[in-house]
Amino acid sequence: MTTAPSDIRNVALIGHKGSGKTSLAEAMLFVAKATPKLGKVDDKSSILDDAAEEKDHACSLEASVAYLNWGGKKVNVVDTPGEGSFLAETRLALAAVDAAVLVVSGKDGVQPITERVFGWARQQGLPCLVVVTKVDAENASPDDVVAEIKARLKAPLAVMEHRVGEGLDYQGVIALRTRKAWVGKPEAPNAITPSAIPGDASGAVDNGRGRLVDDVAGTDDALTEKYLTEGDLTQEELDQGLRDAVRAGKVVPVYFASGTRPSGIAALLDGIVELVPPPTAHPTWKGTVPGGKPGVAAASAERPSTTDAPTAAFVFKTSIDPHAGRTSFVRVLSGTLKPDSSLLNSSTGNSERVGKIFNIVGKDAKQVDEARAGDIVALAKLKSTLSGQTLSDEKHGFAFTAPELPPPLFSRGVKFEGKGAEDKVSTALYRLTEEDPGLHVAIEETTRELVVSGLGSLHLEITVERIRRRIGIDCRLGAPHIAYKETISRKVANVEGKHKKQSGGHGQFGVCYIDMEPMPRGGGFMFEDAVVGGAIPRQFIPSVEKGIVKSMARGFLAGFPMVDVKVRLFDGKYHDVDSSDAAFQMAGSKAFKAAAAQAGAVLLEPIVKMQVIVPSVSMGDVIGDINSRRGRVIGTDSIDDQTVVNAYVPLAEILEYESKLKSMTQGKGTFSMSIDHLDVCPPMVQDKVIKESGFKHTDEED
Secondary structure, eight states: OOOOGGGEEEEEEEOSTTSSHHHHHHHHHHHTTSSSSOOOTTTTOOSSSOSHHHHHHTSOOSOEEEEEEETTEEEEEEEOOOSGGGHHHHHHHHTTOSEEEEEEETTTBSOHHHHHHHHHHHHTTOOEEEEEEOTTSTTOOHHHHHHHHHHHHOOOEEEOEEEESOGGGOOEEEETTTOOEEESSOOOTTOOOOBOOOGGGHHHHHHHHHHHHHHHHTTOHHHHHHHHHHSSOOHHHHHHHHHHHHHTTSOEEEEEOBTTTTBSHHHHHHHHHHHSOOGGGOOEEEEEOSOOOTTSOOOEEEEEOSTTSOOEEEEEEEEEETTTEEEEEEEEEESEEOTTOEEEETTTOOEEEOOOEEEEETTEEEEESOEETTOEEEEEOOSSOOTTOEEEOTTSOOEEOOOOOOOOOEEEEEEOOSTTHHHHHHHHHHHHHHHOTTOEEEEOTTTOOEEEEESSHHHHHHHHHHHHHHHOOOOEEEEEEOOOEEEESSOEEEEEEEEEEOOSSSOEEEEEEEEEEEOOTTOOEEEEEOOOTTSSOGGGHHHHHHHHHHHHHHOSSSSOOBOSEEEEEEEEEOOTTTOOHHHHHHHHHHHHHHHHHHTTEEEEEEEEEEEEEEEGGGHHHHHHHHHHTTOEEEEEEEETTEEEEEEEEEGGGOTTHHHHHHHHHTTOOEEEEEEEEEEEOOHHHHHHHHHHHTOOOOSTTO
16 A cells, blocks of 8 residues: 555654663554564564664664554654664664654763754754653653753753653653543553543643643744734644644654653654654755766756656665565655666666565565655665665656765774685675665775774674674674874975886886975865976876875875875976876875975874763763873863763774773763864874884885
């Protein structure tokens, strides 16, 4: 059965790990009769976190996609990872939905990843809902958490429910907008009929509804005037005003729930169906026209999100099962996706045959005849299309502009033993990169070592766990690889690069003269052609630049790429017979090396921006530890009994920070980080890195 776009709701559950996202998703599926029993993370019966690694670590390590039906609408739910090492999947998932549901623990409150993913959703302009979970847990403080969300996230919150009971005495919720009550027994598929409002709660419900009306009226001039004149809004005015305010980001509704009980689920599903905009409200998708000329910026394009537009689908998740093969989860941006159709991969230019189309809940896959604009479905066995790429009509190519993914932070060598192991491990690693958009694999040029890069130490540990399980080879992680860069610190002028070689027949001859100076940090590489009078023939000037670029990539001090340099080529010499492209490449390379030797080459190290949230009693230890790691604390904020520490720290100093933080805070501290900038290494650190690199200049240019 095909669902009309107006009857679809697409939401992503986002939040910090351990906030209860997966438990909430399992409860939504159970209450809506999409699953026969309530899956639980704690007893490893979750149908969403079903990978062995997820069960072992008790957290989501990849996005999970499922659907349910509620109130005559199809609700596609994407449960995203909240572990910082796996946020690439979260970033892509947010690009495929029409609203974000921020999940915040009623015990733990706002945590580093909470702020990060909520910021992404708001930056993208997604309507947002908030769900405070674990409201039935001992020591839960939902009201304090709501106040913290409002203060920390600067969100225009509107509380949608009155809770009956608190903590272990929690009984359920009463929806303020509809006055529906779900109080008493846990919600189940056959027992979700609203109950009567308890008599002692009616006054609190009236007061709460009055505050909700006030919040909504303040978002629209006409509603404000009506509210001030008559003192209330009609139900229709409240509902429409709330829908408009949520869509415009002027109101963020707050719900309360327990995923394990379950409770508060029916009211949340009502809110999603009635307040989240359908795909038809999405005006256009922004992207580019594929197939342009190399080196020329692609022309921008827009695609309306309608069924009568040419077909386009964005792949936001890829899963590869050893037995079932590749499954690609797509958001149909426009048109209608049909089985056995041929589409263009707008990123690669290759043609893809679309096979069967499915709606999926866990291992249960139901085949559908087609998928219309706005729907989220699974495609079986695409040959080469990866996450982040777009499939489109072959005659009307369109490439959706996917969000920029977080860059890899950590790199480690992969060690293994055994005959034939290298090919098997290499193949398995590259296969994992097809599933995990945050994972990168490369071969170290000098040592030929396999190097895997990811968003955190856990990311890399999970990667080798997966390799062990899939191919049965015992892998381990080697020494860390830090992405140092090199640059120069002063300007040098009139440096000669000369390449002359005679070996019978035509010789090799090229001479160039350059000036070289540092660029501002992040300025990249600039090459200026200032040659006049034909001192170097025009066809050989790009050769000089190419030789310089090659040498910059090899580095000068320790084999790391050189960045932020400007080179001015102003003179040279050539020979009518012996000059060639190769000769001037060598001349450019030699000029660069000679200039770098005079220009005060220095090593740059990546600096991360950290946010550490710790119990206030541990603040002194944490700040002292950051200082000992050459870090610089830039500010602290106190929230209740917790302290938020913001700091800049060299990446090389925090490779094993997670375990240290746990030990300093008895496991209560959390942190997030992202690469912020490059900075010059202190001399002692630079000397150590150069020595450990064993870098030597090759003689291939000489």
